[in-house]
């Protein structure tokens with residue numbers, strides 16, 4: 028089960044990231060691996076092992092129910108499925124660095140479950156000059172998603188004046204975008220919606236302290 032990263036997909040991905048800052052990649056990750064990751068996320072949900080997600084990081088971390096309603100669990104590589112997925116993301120990181128010289132040095136990611144009615148209002152994942160999230164990935168794990176269930180990821184242009192695309196959170200699809208550049212939003216979902224959101228980070232040290240992950 029390896030990433031569906033052919034030369035042709037890689038060319039499309041690189042062109043899209045450079046030219047417009049985002050790329051929708053259908054069938055990026057095999058359905059079998061997505062099913063295993065989905066089962067894991069659902070298990071953690073049933074066990075009450077998901078946490079309320081925050082907005083911002085470190086000192087400015089604040090719970091904000093008005094902005095986002097999803098529940099999350101950070102991946103820690105503790106299962107075969109997670110290890111396989113994280114290995115695939117490491118391959119992608121290598122390819123992105125090789126082609127774009129982005130200096131990505133690590134990947135952090137979490138499961139996210141949105142229950143009916145949940146959303147994530149328009150936001151950026153990173154703020155220019157300060158943060159070190161460079162490239163966002165979102166992998167969707169939902170088999171048989173129906174278009175009228177809502178829960179689309181909406182991508183806006185840089186000044187948020189226009190909607191550029193909306194992505195159906197269908198199993199295997201991965202959305203990749205520049206974290207500082209692309210405003211985006213998760214519309215309210217009508218059915219449980221499961222994904223893995225992740226960020227390739229570059230290494231910034233602030234006042235001599237290496238910025239910790241998460």
Ligand code: OGA
Pocket residue numbers: 139147152165179180211212213222224
């Ligand atoms: C996020 C996010 C989008 C999605 O977690 O920051 O924007 O489609 N997720 O789940």
Ligand code: MN
Pocket residue numbers: 150151152211
């Ligand atoms: Mn986001």
